[in-house]
Amino acid sequence: MMYKVVIGLEVHCELKTKSKNFSSAPNEFTMTPNIHVSPVDLGLPGILPVVNEEACRKALKTAMALHCTNPDEIVFDRKNYFYPDLPKGYQITQVTKPMGIHGYLDILVHGERKRIFIHQLHLEEDTASLEHASTFSLIDYNRSGVPLIEIVTEPCIESAEEAVQFLEDLRDVFLFCEVSEAKSNYGQMRCDVNISLMKEGQKELGTKVEMKNINAFNAVKTAIEYEIQRQSEILDRGEKVIQETRRIDEDGKTYSMREKVDAIDYKYFIEPNIPKIPLSKEYLDAIRKEIPMLKLERFERYQEEYGLSEYDAGVLSADKKISDYFNTVIENSEDVSLALNFVTTSVLSTLNKLNITIDEFPVKATSIAELVNRVSLKKISFDHGKKILYKAIEEKKDPIDLINEQHLEQINDEEKLLTIINNVMNEHPEQVRQYVEDGNTFVYNFFVGQVMKTTNRQANPNISLQMIKEELERRKQNERK
């Protein structure tokens, strides 16, 4: 029997900040345990939290990018429970007034827009990390207190594919807004999946099963697919799905961790050590201004405004820095298709070939634009432009400097060209004679070659050819007189 799948996600993402959410210890990934730790992160008696403004800004910014409503003031709450990775015995989080509520993120599934609704986004602190050995466990407090945002979706995701697409697009929001590096292999982005199945036409949601702390996106996919299969089989047999928390193992199967009879009572109350922080409209507006255009908008704009193919638009909007680079080139170029050609064929292929990031690419976007403009104004030839660009990349120089240094600009001035052509012809009377007396047009290319050689390839070959034809013809006529 086919069932309707209902999935809700709770996504945790560590924010990139200099220090932790409530202490001055550094917020940096390291393999050495327990070095980024202050008394606050250890929950020692007498410690007090100090709110990290940068973390608040980034949480608010992400909430805005997800079209959430922001609160009028920042309030933190305590979530009370005992666990060895929680040194204070409570986690500082947000329940009363989350950084954002009622938002959404549009994703593309098979080319169709689907709106994933966000229930809320809140800022909290990460726990310490535990490492379990056979007879003992170790605690690493480096992660304790790292700023963490949690994004809770409404139960509106209907397939594993949608879930993964949402996670990928959500990660792009983090990356485009520059709030996190969102590396799932470092555990910077983690996800809990709530999944239930219901019969077609049924109104009530089925029994919810929760899967906790999945790092890799493909593991999310595997886990959801496995759960759909497992729950379908249970329902097909006419049995009931048990409300429980399950973990996913490396074999891609999920295993029961604990049955959830009643939800845990976290005894939330407002954190008394942090005064409420009012948020002014000016403050929020300043943050809003920092939000860049997101991936989907860029993808659509490239196709609609610049007429890019879906493929090119996809490639150029996938990475914010490449997209920003491309935007700078486009905004400063006269000819969009020429600019696109330079960026996709030369810039992107170089990044692949040298395996470098756009930050490490030696030529500035504005210089590419200048180069494109000189080609489109026919100051240099297309081939020549490309050659200059590769030389600039190789020598890590500015291409415009290279043009100036080597006088590489094309000679289009006809007066100048005529002098050069006359000199060349005077030096080669035999070839002139072959045309004048025998009408041999093969000498055209000979003279073009000579002109190019003399001018160090700067002469405009098309104009040169035309003028060479005219000059030879003129000399033929003179001979006859």
Place this chain on the structure above:
Amino acid sequence: MDYKHSTIEQLNEAICTGKVKSEELFNEAMHLIEQYQEDYNAFVTIISKYKKYGQKDTLISGIPYALKDNISTSGILTTASSNILKDYIPVYDATIYKKLKQAGAVLVGKTTLDELAMGGTGTTAHTGIVRNPYDKQRLIGGSSAGSAAAVSLGIVPFAIGSDTGDSIRKPASFGGIVGFKPTYGRISRYGLFAFASSLDHIGCFTRNVRDAAIVTDILKGNDPNDMTTLPDEEVCYLDHLNDDIKGRKLFYIKEICEEKIYQDSDENVKKTIETFHQTVEKLKEAGFEVDEVSINKELLNAIYPTYMIISCAEATSNNANLTGIQFGPRQDGQDINEIMFRARTIGFSELIKRRFVLGSYILQKENQEKLFKNACRVRRMIVDKMNDLFKEYDGLILPASGTIAPEFTHTSKSEKLDPKATVLENHMAIANFGGFPSITLPMYYYKGLPVGINLTGRPREDKDVLNMAQKIEDVLQIKNKVAGDYDV
């Protein structure tokens, strides 16, 4: 010199003029500790080696003092008088300890408190009960019991305490000394082991108001480690002690001070109320205006339950770090819950466990609205009422307690109180609800045992409270007293 009866300024002058060395004062304090420790049990830890840091030019430089043992001192055992922290040596300094070190004051020891600062008797420390310097059969009150006893005994001219309900101002009353907690946020709480964060204050014990101003001038100030601290103010409290108080308006609460309420009470309660009214008359003569103000009795009756509900709730959460995992007595167990369960079972006394269970119950989802949130609303109502009155009045005066220090036999650990005297004995929590500056100073002696008077003022107006308290001290003429000055 007469170390025990000297003021901070007298000691400072003696040091500055070379009449006495700081180390000699320290040795004097050590001598007194040796003499009194067995009988009174004021200290958990005694710093036997003289060590002075910091500046030479402050008034407290070179002068011995004591810290309540719930203030974090790096490298020095800090137990909060609880078994669960009996071997805990902090790795960082509380902001106020740093300030006192920088000012050159010399720490002589960490003082006994009611376990985790919860309690008002001074009888629940893991190292035993603290006795009243005026009568060994009586308690000194708490929770800052050891700090009060140390100052009352003359061991140190000042000591630091913490005050969540009246934990400085009540023992000050029973010890015949001055106890002051300024406005919430005036002194950083960073490094104070939290009991109830929204009510916790740090303050000091001294033997006169002037010394309280001197010590508070050192302790106060904004601290980037405590977001609830107030911005710095460009004022020295000591400079304003003798400002003219003419026209200052005080009030007392009719429902607490009416003599007829106490017709059937103990003789000493009647005497306290009588003395209070005599004091009011003297204050009027001295230039204060004093009015009787009536406040809804139900609101006053709500003070104690409101205090218990909020403080137990916050305490449950604040002490959830005491699991024996990161520090403290690690226990064996089958799983992590059993390890934490066992540590907390052996680590806390029954009284503490009772309060944690209460706090947990109060915060439960199904009870939170009725208990916790209602208590927060009542707290707001009381504070609003006070702020209303502070629009007209500069301060509230009341007896700091009705009775003299009770005898040990009269106090059980059940924390039950004479219902008639509940408000009289618990009104000082008002100052914790609103973060109001509040000071207790000696009012009179009943059969040789001291009873204090309490003055509570407008938030942030610590300067004015100290100024008015100085005038009250001038009127009452009781200062620099040390237990033993009177024979019981």
